Amino acid sequence: MMLICSNRCGGSLFRALFAEVEIDAAGEYQDYRLTQPGYVCLNCGAPAVDLGEVPAAMEAEAREDEASTAPTAILCPVCETMVQLDANMECPNCGAPLEVG
Numbered sequence: 001m002m003l004i005c006s007n008r009c010g011g012s013l014f015r016a017l018f019a020e021v022e023i024d025a026a027g028e029y030q031d032y033r034l035t036q037p038g039y040v041c042l043n044c045g046a047p048a049v050d051l052g053e054v055p056a057a058m059e060a061e062a063r064e065d066e067a068s069t070a071p072t073a074i075l076c077p078v079c080e081t082m083v084q085l086d087a088n089m090e091c092p093n094c095g096a097p098l099e100v101g
């Protein structure tokens, strides 16, 4: 396990939040529950991430980023201009509002 502050504040102390352990009267371990986030940075309070588990999550995120930053073009339903969607949700040609999805 390799914890790191998601805020990259450099803090090296973390508090585990998921230590909800259920034991019976004899002290036998019964169950535990995971809560999210699992750890917080004691320095700044940001959620900490376990680098041991991050690669898969980062990959998924990177894939999402790629998808969301990929240029998307749709046809304006009014004037049929090919419009690149970025921040602009109106057709630059005729001003018609564009629906994404």
Ligand SMILES: [Zn+2]
Residues within 6 Å of the ligand: 005, 006, 007, 008, 009, 010, 011, 041, 042, 043, 044, 045, 046
């Ligand atoms: Zn921190």
Ligand SMILES: [Zn+2]
Residues within 6 Å of the ligand: 076, 077, 078, 079, 080, 081, 091, 092, 093, 094, 095, 096
């Ligand atoms: Zn248009």
